Each structure stands twice: as structure tokens, then as C-alpha cells.
Amino acid sequence: MIRKIKAVVNKLDINEIIIQSENFFFESIPTYRILKNCEENKEYIFETILDINEWNISLYLFYDNFERNMFLNLKKVSKLGSKSALKILQNADAENIATMISANDINGLSKLPGVGKKTAERIANELKNIFDSFVTTGNNSKLNDALDALEALGFERNKIYKVLKEMNIENLSLENIITQALKKL
Template sequence: MIKKIKGKVLNIEDEFIDIEIGPLTIEAFPSYRIMKDLKEGDDYNFYASLEINEWNTSFYVFKDEIEISVYKALKTVSKIGPKTAARITKTNDAENVAIMISSEDVKGLSKLPGIGKKTAERLISELKNKFDIGKLEKADNSISDSVDALEALGFDRAIIIKNIKALNLEDKSTEEIIKILLSKM
């Protein structure tokens, strides 16, 4: 099993990166945080997962322990394989995915690639107590309504949830929550 690798990034494409490790060059599928911070020609330490099945061999790389732990947790859920888990961690910050699962955000999870409402409910059912990072209690109606309203205005749901996590919004009306969040974003 491969746990970590250190290598030089040779090429960055939309779907994959090429990593030079000694005399080998590996094509790897990167995560969200890697794509956000990566530069060609630099050396990096990656967390890694090699997935082998009867049809394919794929190599996935992650920036930190949070990303790989979310990836590993996602692929334990029935009907979510390594490809879907990797697609989720490539298009979304892993911490935000963990927050959505912990806060039982079916609507937010349903927007993830390859995830519908039933799969989102399964994710919550199987993983809601798995993550200690960024736990939010299940959102009450005013917080949930505020998230929906700000998202309708064009704000990113993950950023809204991160801001809610950082604030004490108990016993506030929907309007008050929206005003507070707008001043913070």
C-alpha cells in the first residue's frame, strides 16, 4: 500500500497531474486543495491512494490528512466508489464536505458530483459521526433558510457554512443571520 509520495510536479492538466518520482513519472488525479495551490516544477509531499480493480488502475493524491480521510470515508459508503469519492474531493474542499455531512445538509450534498438525494441521505446516515472537524449541530430553520437565501443570491454554500460555523447565531431570526453573514462575506 502506498501512503505518501514525494515528487516534482511536471505537468498540470484539468483532470490529472504528472509527478516525477525519481526515474518514474506517474499520472495522478489531484484533490481540490492540490489544484488550488499547485505549481509546475515544485516538489511536494502528497498523501496517496492507489486503487486497482479489474478494469483500471488509478492513483489519487491529496494535500493533507483531512482530504485523504474524507476520501477514504466516502468510498466506504455503499454505491460510492473511488472514482466518485475522488471526484467529490477534487471539486470541493474536503473540510466543507465533512461539514455538510456533520450538519446533515442533504441539499448541499446533493449538489456534489455523482450524488443525488438518496445517496446524500446515505452519506449522512453512514458518516455523520465520522468527522470531528467543523461540526455544526443540525441547522435550525432560520439558519437553514439563511443558507438557502444566500445561496440563491449567488454565494457559495460551502463558504456560507464555514462562516456560520465561526459565528454564534443561536436565537437569531433569518433576517438577522443574513445581515450578519453578509457583513462577514
């Protein structure tokens, strides 16, 4: 089973990534981290999953092991398959998804493509114990309120998560969290 692949990114855009490993060319859908961190004509080592079923053979590429594990966990959620899990990872950073799950952020999860409110609740309920370490339970309410407020001001949810993750929000009031986050956004 292929676990890692050393490859050169030949083409990279939102719809596909074409990589070359020796004399083989693979076409795959890039994840958020691959789109954000990779450049064309450079060599990378990707984490992979080879998925074989009765309809097709798919090689899934991931920027790192955390992203790969997020994909495997999302696939375990009832009524969520490989294509849906990959679509989620194509539109949001794996750490942000883990933070949303840990914070029980149903609103944020339901904004991911192909994820409605019921699916978001299933993801949060079935994967909560796996990602508990991302947010301390006392801060979930403040984190969600700050996210909603900053998103209402027009900021992208992934960028907000990144800024809030860098901040120590434990001893801050909601107003201070929003004010400090606005300075960094």
C-alpha cells in the same frame, strides 16, 4: 504500501495533475485542495492511496490526511466507489463536505457531481457519526437555512461554508448570520 509521496507538480489543471517523483511520472485527477493550494514546478508531499483491482491500478493523491480520510469514508458508503468519491473531492473542500454531512445538508450534498438526493441521504446517514464534531446539533437548522439563503443570492456554496465556519453562529439569529456573512462574502 505507499502512504506519502514527495513530488514536483509538473502540470496542474482541472482535468489532470502530472507529478514527478524521482524518475517516475504519475497522472492523477487533482482534488479541490490540490487545485486551490498547489502551484506548478513546486515540490509537495501528498498523501496517497494505491488502489489495485481487477480492472486497473490507480494512485490517488490527496493534499492532506483529512482529505485522504474523507475519500476512504466516502468509498465506504454503499453504491459509491472510488471514482465517485474522487469526483466529489475534486469539486468541494473535504472540510465543507464534512460540515454538510454533520449538518445533514442533503440539499448541499445533492449538488455535488454524481450525487443525487438518495445518494446524498445515504452519505449523510452512513457517515454522520464520523463527522459529528463539525457542527453542533442545535445549529444545523440555522446553518442550512443560512446556506440556502446565501446560495439563493448567488454565492458559491464552498465559499459560504468557509465564511460560516469562521463565524460563531451559536448565539446569532438567522438574520444576523446572513448579514455578517454577506459582509465577508
